[in-house]
Amino acid sequence: MTAPGVLEVDDVTFTYGKKTVLSHVCLDLAVGVTVLLGRNGAGKTTLIRTLAGAARPTAGQVRLAGSVVDGRVRRGRSALRDIGWLPQAFGYPPHMTTREFVTYAAWLKEVPADRIGPRTADALDLVGLTEKAEQHLRALSGGQLRRAGLAAAIAADPAVLILDEPTAGLDPEQRDGFHDLIRRLRAEKTVVVATHLLEDVEALAGRIVVLDAGAVLWTGTAEELAGTAAAPPGLHGLRQGFQTVLGQDR
Numbered sequence: 001m002t003a004p005g006v007l008e009v010d011d012v013t014f015t016y017g018k019k020t021v022l023s024h025v026c027l028d029l030a031v032g033v034t035v036l037l038g039r040n041g042a043g044k045t046t047l048i049r050t051l052a053g054a055a056r057p058t059a060g061q062v063r064l065a066g067s068v069v070d071g072r073v074r075r076g077r078s079a080l081r082d083i084g085w086l087p088q089a090f091g092y093p094p095h096m097t098t099r100e101f102v103t104y105a106a107w108l109k110e111v112p113a114d115r116i117g118p119r120t121a122d123a124l125d126l127v128g129l130t131e132k133a134e135q136h137l138r139a140l141s142g143g144q145l146r147r148a149g150l151a152a153a154i155a156a157d158p159a160v161l162i163l164d165e166p167t168a169g170l171d172p173e174q175r176d177g178f179h180d181l182i183r184r185l186r187a188e189k190t191v192v193v194a195t196h197l198l199e200d201v202e203a204l205a206g207r208i209v210v211l212d213a214g215a216v217l218w219t220g221t222a223e224e225l226a227g228t229a230a231a232p233p234g235l236h237g238l239r240q241g242f243q244t245v246l247g248q249d250r
């Protein structure tokens with residue numbers, strides 16, 4: 001039996017027609033933060049969608065606590081209920097209030113009726129949107145909207161939280177706020193963050209998985225990444241390390 005919260009990626013391959021976008025990806029994602037780092041087009045979003053059960057692998061499986069994550073209900077309880085997902089861009093009903101949006105997300109994830117109110121309140125509190133709870137989503141700023149999306153993703157208190165480029169397009173202050181939030185969640189959840197920003201890697205630490213051309217090229221810590229370029233940790237060292245790791249592919 002796998003440890004609770006471990007998302008197993010077992011030899012996952014994904015193709016669009018003849019184009020292979022993920023190739024034999026194997027990962028065990030455990031409690032804490034794992035950063036999926038890769039250049040544009042490396043396959044991060046495709047892997048994220050596969051982890052979230054939004055895309056079914058062409059071959060291989062994703063499993064959570066032994067249940068296959070593919071959108072189908074197995075043994076009466078879908079693994080998807082335990083997975084929260086914040087896509088890069090998400091559609092939202094502009095006339096819904098923030099509270100209605102998060103409440104709806106909790107309902108979709110089948111949170112028991114008497115728990116929906118408290119869970120929604122907790123999620124809004126965690127992302128700092130309690131004061132905006134009765135505002136329409138269309139009135140929120142980009143950063144607030146992203147936080148509303150995060151509140152929706154955590155509304156059912158999932159064991160796994162999957163975030164696709166959560167800090168893209170945010171200003172430095174909003175980005176710091178998001179990093180703080182993720183650091184708070186990582187103690188008890190399996191958090192997977194796809195990014196191409198080394199600032200995210202530096203702020204979130206955790207485990208790094210470098211994805212390139214659809215394959216896992218390297219895994220390790222931030223210190224180890226900088227170490228591949230014999231550089232000290234820090235943004236500059238991470239950049240040098242990332243380039244060194246990518247260069248090893250050629």
Ligand SMILES: Nc1ncnc2c1ncn2[C@@H]1O[C@H](COP(=O)(O)OP(=O)(O)OP(=O)(O)O)[C@@H](O)[C@H]1O
Binds near residue numbers: 016021039041042044
């Ligand atoms: N619907 C699709 N049909 C065909 N090819 C696709 C489709 N979606 C993505 N791809 C291709 O799959 C590859 C991986 O894309 P993906 O979006 O997963 O990468 P990414 O690492 O998330 O990139 P980015 O950082 O730019 O978001 C790219 O070459 C992309 O062009």
